[in-house]
Amino acid sequence: MDGLLTPRESAKFIAENSQDVFIDGAGVRSVAELLLAKASGPELQVGGWKTLHELNPKASDEAAVNWVFVADTLNFSFWSEHDEHKCLVGYKGKMYSGYWSLCAAINRALDEGIPVTSASYYATVTLEQVQHIFRSDTDVPMPLIEERHRILNETGKILLEKFGGSFLNCVQKSENSAQKLMHLVVESFPSYRDETQFKGKRISFYKRAQILVADTWSVLEGKGDGCFKDISSITMFADYRLPQILVHLGALRYSNELLQKLRKGEILSYGDKQEVEIRGCSIWCVELIRDCLLELIEKNGEKPSGEINSILLDYYLWDYARDHRADMKGIPFHHTRCIYY
């Protein structure tokens, strides 16, 4: 088998060969038009990461960068078999689910004096301590808690050995290149190696490595060590929410066979042909939406304040999915249990 394709190359190859997932050109355009109305708003700017999300760090210091690293190291698989019966974390009077339950638990631990974002702590944290830190306020625990414990120990040890215990050192080694940082993370930390194969080619999605670069860019507000000259080379992050919203908005379509399978809540294994087609077509779909949006902005003569890239489109669509959960009830998301997204 020949060389490993980048996430963007993988997405293009998958979209060109997909048999159960299809990108809808008219849908792509209608999503681009939806986003055009937001082009100069706070949602499509790097600053939105802080101003729109109360649990994200407000600082841009080393502690904030290490907060992002722990959050994205554990940023996977929050879905529960029955959506009405899931892990919830209460923090400062508010209940959080899914990805935000992870962030709430991290902040709750820090408030309790537990240094959960320090590598010297989580390199040797015990399973019992991890179960306490990420405890749920319902009888449904956070999924894959043993895996989260194993990954914290593994990742903490490597961060101590290779990067002096701070992810900021890893960022600085990337010399302001998003691609260099993404590859340094994938080479150094095994749990980030989101790679598989499709029709005889080795492909990569690197969902957590790419969102880690994006969140590092965001927490540093695109300045200093976070001023990545190639930040626009990062693609959308292939998770289980974006495909759902892209189908809801008409930009992506599933074959009847696949739709029936998802409606029944059938599990798709990591690397299955249909799971790969969902993830790859989602990435390519957002690339096409971005291209279409940039054309519309050009035509409209609008000048958004910063460069619109796939990260900002992804963030917007992910938040949109969160805010339109009820409208999306009829659209199933694919159930894959893994540590990669």
Ligand SMILES: Nc1nc2c(c(CN[C@H]3C=C[C@H](O)[C@@H]3O)cn2[C@@H]2O[C@H](COP(=O)(O)O)[C@@H](O)[C@H]2O)c(=O)[nH]1
């Ligand atoms: N594509 C994409 N996937 C994302 C995110 C985020 C969190 N980013 C936020 C933080 C700052 C930014 O402003 C974003 O608002 C989590 N996930 C993935 O979703 C899934 C969890 O979903 P649910 O069960 O509904 O919480 C899971 O696979 C998780 O890995 C994103 O942004 N894009």
